Amino acid sequence: MNETISTILGHRSIRKFEDKPLSDEQIKTIVQCAQSASTSSFIQAYSIIGIKDAEKKRRLSAISGNQSYVENNGHFFVFCADLYRHSLIGEQEGREVLDSLESTEKFMVAVIDAALAAQNAAVAAESMGLGICYIGGLRNNLEEVQEVLSTPERVIPLFGMAVGYPAQDPGKKPRLPFSHVYHEDGYEQDLTVYMNGLEEYDREISAYYEERTSGKRRDTWSSQIAGMLEKKSRLYMKEFVTKNKIDLK
């Protein structure tokens, strides 16, 4: 196993960091790695905002449900889907690009572009001995995130990423069985096989929680996820996205 694969397989989210900022050189390397990711038809439909300002970090932490590691870390990145520059280019080049920009397809392109860049940043940071945690909690209130970051229209902040020197060493959480996530030549059509895979995984996760909590927590993945999904969260998203002129047409 090479170093890169062992870095990737060793990933676990870090939620407690030493009080030590990343150097500008580290930040630059991480962003350059993000930029080296593939991008759909060379569109580069994302941007990254790094937060050093303590008050801004505090506000982003409050938005994310007061997760302390949003405030206390080595650096905090926000990854945005960004079609703003493409609208400027359209104007400049005298081309009619808005129908294209305001489509579900281009929204997907921008979200995927941003996520590919982010994961390169994550792997790069981890290869440097740093820890990371994605912060989807920013989506609790993107209006306020936009205000904090002064983003123009057609820029949708998607998630944050706290990066820093790890001050904890949590275990890895078992993932869905390989056979459940990876299918060959077509999706698994046998519902019994499919549900058996879920059951197997539920037993594994239940044992994992039980062991980690000395028997206090025993829930399965299915019950945890069904409970989470029953809560209707962030249902303002469609309105927000279309209001920001990345329309879902």
Place this chain on the structure above:
Amino acid sequence: MNETISTILGHRSIRKFEDKPLSDEQIKTIVQCAQSASTSSFIQAYSIIGIKDAEKKRRLSAISGNQSYVENNGHFFVFCADLYRHSLIGEQEGREVLDSLESTEKFMVAVIDAALAAQNAAVAAESMGLGICYIGGLRNNLEEVQEVLSTPERVIPLFGMAVGYPAQDPGKKPRLPFSHVYHEDGYEQDLTVYMNGLEEYDREISAYYEERTSGKRRDTWSSQIAGMLEKKSRLYMKEFVTKNKIDLK
């Protein structure tokens, strides 16, 4: 610079592969790396379909605009946003999850989850000396992709990834200036600074194309992208996504 960072910075898409399939062990390692990526609230809302069947590869290649490397490679992966298993879990657990699953927010979550997994797969493959190319062209006709892959409802194929032993050695394409993609503490608000960055990049890309084509091609990034965006492509996407019960509510 460590090995991982040099792998990431060295990325360029490979569009010509040796006629040599990946081993099952290589495929397994790549998928396990994909699964090690972060996932929003542990939801794991994606799946991966690997294609070995020659006829299926041929059909996917035709859908993607007859890109030969979709057919001829070491292995072909399709990454899907997948909320199918979550709807089954909801039923099984007797929880009302459909409002949540059929929201723009969960669509974003599933797309991001799939993209993070894919980029881990890409970096892992490249670290093994393999080359990769993302294939967004599958989105030319997702109805047919679904038919080829027999995917159930709530599964949206997002893009493919051709992987294999490189049979070419293309150069790296310069990315947008660092200062254009990365902002500190807030988005760049000075339009002159912003447009100057684009101009600088246009000169760089123009010189890059001119050199690579011995003077035959000189277009800028702005003109290339504006021209691409003027073509209205894949405007069926919203209808497709909602029809597949990942609703954009």
